[in-house]
Amino acid sequence: GDSDFTARLPVALIGTALVLLPYIFRRYLGRTGALAVSFLLLISPAISYYSRYIRHDVPVALWAMLVLWAIFRYLEEGRDRYLYILAAALSLMYATKEVAFIYTAVFGLFLVARLVARTLAEPWEREGLAAAFGIALAVGGVGLLTLGAGWLLARPEGGGPPPVWAVIGGLFGGIGALVALVLFLWGTWRRLPTYRSFHLVLLIGTLVLPFASPIPIHLASRLGSLIVERAVDPAAVPPFWSNLANVHPTDYTAPSIYYSGAILVLTILLAILIGLLWDRRRWPIAATIYLGIFLVLFTTVFTNGAGIASGWVGSLGYWLEQQEVQRGGQPWFYYLVIMPLYEFLPLVGAVTVSLFLGVRAVVCRLRKGETQEPDWGRVFIWFTVYWSVLSWIGYSYAGEKMPWLSVHLTLPMILLTGWAVGRLVESVDWERVRSQRGWLLVLLLPALGAALASLIQAAGQGPFQGVELDQLLVTGTFFGGLVGVAFLGGLVGWLWWRVGGRNGLLLVALALFVALSLLTIHVAHRLNFVNFDTPAEFLVYAHEGPDVRTTMEQLEELSLRVGGGARLIDVAYGSDVAWPFTWYLRNYPNAVFYGTQPTADMVRKTAVIAGREDWAAVEPFLGDDYYRFDYFYLWWPPEDYRQLTLSKLWEWLTDARRRAALWRLFYRMDYTLYDEITGGTHTPDRHWPLRGDFRFYVRKDVVNRLWNFGVGPLPEAETGPVEVEAADPYADGMRVLTATLTWGSEGSGPGSFFWPRGIAVSPDGFVYVADAGNHRIQKFTPEGEFVTVWGYEGGCGEAHLPPGTFCEPWGVAVGPDGSVYVADTWAHRVQKFTPDGVFLAEWGTYGEAMVGQGPAVFYGPRDVAVGPDGRVYVSDTGNKRVQVFDPEGVFLGDWGGGGSGPGQLDEPVGLAFGPDGQVYVADSWNYRMQVLEPDGTYVREWPIVGWNNPAVEEKPYVAVDAEGRVYVTDPGHFRVLVFDAEGNYLYGFGRFGYDTSSFALPMGVAIGPDGRLYVTDAANHRVMVFGEVRP
Secondary structure, three states: OOOHHHHHHHHHHHHHHHHHHHHHHHHHHOHHHHHHHHHHHHHOHHHHHHOOOOOOHHHHHHHHHHHHHHHHHHHHHOOHHHHHHHHHHHHHHHHHOOOHHHHHHHHHHHHHHHHHHHHHHOOOOOHHHHHHHHHHHHHHHHHHHHHHHHHHHHHHHOOOOOOHHHHHHHHHHHHHHHHHHHHHHHHHOOOHHHOHHHHHHHHHHHHHHHHHOHHHHHHHHHHHHHHHHHOOOHHHOOHHHHHHOOOOOOOOOOOHHHHHHHHHHHHHHHHHHHHHHHOOOHHHHHHHHHHHHHHHHHOOOOOOOOHHHHHHOHHHHHHHHHHHHOOOOOOOOHHHHHHHHHOHHHHHHHHHHHHHHHHHHHHHHHOOOOOOOOOHHHHHHHHHHHHHHHHHHHHHHOOOOOHHHHHHHHHHHHHHHHHHHHHHHHHOOHHHHHHOOOHHHHHHHHHHHHHHHHHHHHHHHOOOOOOOHHHHHHHHHHHHHHHHHHHHHHHHHHHHHHHOHHHHHHHHHHHHHHHHHHHHHHHHHHHHHHOOOOOOOOOOOOEEOOHHHHHHHHHHHHHHHHOOOOOOOOEEEEHHHHHHHHHHOOOOOOEEEEEOOOOHHHHOOOEEEEEHHHHHHHHHHHOOOEEEEEEEEEEOOOOHHHHOOHHHHHHHHHOHHHHHHHHHHHHHOOOHHHHHHHOOOOOOOOOOOOEEEEEEEEEHHHHHHHOOOOOOOOOOEOOEOOOOOOOOOOHHHEEOOOOOEEEOOEOOOOOOEOOOOOEEEOOOOOEEEEEHHHOEEEEEOOOOOEEEEEOOEOOOOOOOOOOOOEOOEEEEEEOOOOOEEEEEHHHOEEEEEOOOOOEEEEEOEEOOOOOOOOOOEEOOOOEEEEOOOOOEEEEEHHHOEEEEEOOOOOEEEEEEOEOOOOOOEOOEEEEEEOOOOOEEEEEHHHOEEEEEOOOOOEEEEEEOOOOOOOOOOOOOOEEEOOOOOEEEEEHHHOEEEEEOOOOOEEEEEOOEOOOOOOEOOEEEEEEOOOOOEEEEEHHHOEEEEEOOOOO
């Protein structure tokens, strides 16, 4: 039946097949090498983990290996059957995942390079054509490299177009490449059919050509757009061209589908023509095999005809879109962080073997008359070197970087490392090793290494410094290490002489392999069987949280007690939690999916499940009739590496305590020491910051029927007890206030917003809004008229962004002199501007630090405020403190620190100054408002009941008016709460909605000089202004 086990079984079986597959590569890897590769595939942490996971990467790796095997077998023997196996494996590969395009590029470039090399190695009929081809090829290569360099240089500047010199270089590059192709075909056409690599290039090219149809579709759309843009009267442009401008590969509606379909038909006809011209016998057979698998899988066994279009056109179209989106937003060095943590064995092996092969090849070239006899095994190994390098370049450059893609970087490195291990094993004189007890050498080497390390450590501490106990201990350690090195070194030298120097080196290499294998097995076990579902592991990415199972247990119990039987309860769920609840509710006949537009009939069920994106739409229908449980269904691993620099890496590697923290992370994924050093918190519980939240609602009357005294013992979440929403203490004081002015709507134009956050009003009444989603600051008059805008996204994820650019600025404040200060949240800095947006200064860098450490080191600062004395106060949210600077950014001090005691902070967000000069801090994860002196001295506090959801978006801000009234936003309850200076509740206003009395997510709040209250309604993408109100 359908269960979690049977759902994972196909991938597990495919993973098992992948481990066994090296057997068919033994003619290239050697028998021992093939066994070593199978062993490495078996213990690989990434491959074993994703073989137990419902993802496409292990299956596509299997098909890619079959494609590779068929390519080499055909190159070697030329038998037709390998072409047909290639066609089948290629179809399966494209039906599995879009990384098939990368595999095809890697394999295809190899075949083209081999074809060109073979043709150039033989004399051309016209020698002049060969010379001209070489020149054209050089011009094309240089030109295209120039274009690529210019485009890369343009990316940090906001993704603008490349410079003119790069465009000119690209033009020459394109012309050179085209001329080179023409000359190549002209000079070699008669010989090309004799080359097997040419057969493979044509077969692969024609079979996958329809998948490339999004490229001409995109070019045609650009042509249509250009015609419309250059027209004198765009309205007069014929419909053919105006419609063509809007064609998109993933748009399956008319008229776009007609244009895409026409282009697809042309590519199919072109593929058929080329294929038949090449071979009228073999190509139709291969195409039939390929198309048969394609049609069965892409139409879901002939039940989904639209799958043909989404396969041929949508695959590449969607994949290219995801590269632009850069899902995950990871830095370029992402795999340099991930791979050494898990796949260190093949990484070390591949780098070592590649360097060895390269040096040996150069030496052989330099020795006159000495060449290496070519054979298919050597060609295959050099191919794995090329494959490994190209994979690192391609996947690191691609916009989408995900941990599961590490499978595709690991695969070629395992092939290379396994081959080398096989050669090592076969090169050892095992008879001599056995007779001379060479195995003792392997056992003594770790002991010698430990003695040498002890000696070096003691020498660094300074022996012979005195007769105190600690000094004598160091001296004793030094002597012990010295004796150990001398004794063990002598034994190792004697054994090395007995077994022979070459055997000794080979045994050392194999001992290192065994040691790294044991360490890899430990890491694989920890990942697969200990931390398999917790985000402490970096490969556990976007993984289901334990609360999902808790919710299903609660549903099952409710269904048995009040739902009429097992799984008969009526439950509603929405699009934001469609996965994984579509799977878990598959056997609930009364489950209702309400999508993104719920109605009362769809939602008011016994139980409701809603993700964060659906809360605003669902809760108005639920009212006060439901108990609410706050859970999360997805979580992600920590991403502290985003701001990693070489200097920070060096700092961590050269400090003993930090090295110890890194070792604990590497060996046990233990963050304890790391958190002590950085002041961070990496405990996988309900406060884990990188997660996707959902709410589980249960009707109160149902719960009360179960347990006569309110909520009874529903099963608890693994991450902590389930808490039921308490009675609202602010309900009686809620008012309905209507905004006197609103402006803004969703968009990126002047005056439009995308998730605005902080807001500030200058003494002269101008309004500044942190338009976070658009990465900019906008300035308005007091009546909402647009004045100016500055800033753009400067490269989120980079170590340092250019001045004047932003990465989600959340906080904004205005100084007494009119200077504008911006908390550039995810650039981890503060920027200072003139009132018109001219850049003046910046300070801050990313880091995790405690109070008294790391001046101007920030972790996601959410707000900034300017005190009466002109000092700048910044809520260093992630570091649980407030930092203080002078107007020029000179650090003056900090206060706070993690904790819940008086003056301590946990996720501080909003900052504001009262008329008495005291600082009001929204201490969000402590669910309280704190009042402190400017030096951090504790004054008083009061609880805020509504701040009970530690979500990334629900960050509260605060403002204080001239009479000391405190206005705080309660984003999760769509309202603003008002207190007096002592924390006594006065009133509140707001509800969920879109009218001028409602909020969708109130965030920033500020008081104007005329007493009016300004509020940013983030989810409605607008600013709301309320006239001065009295208690």
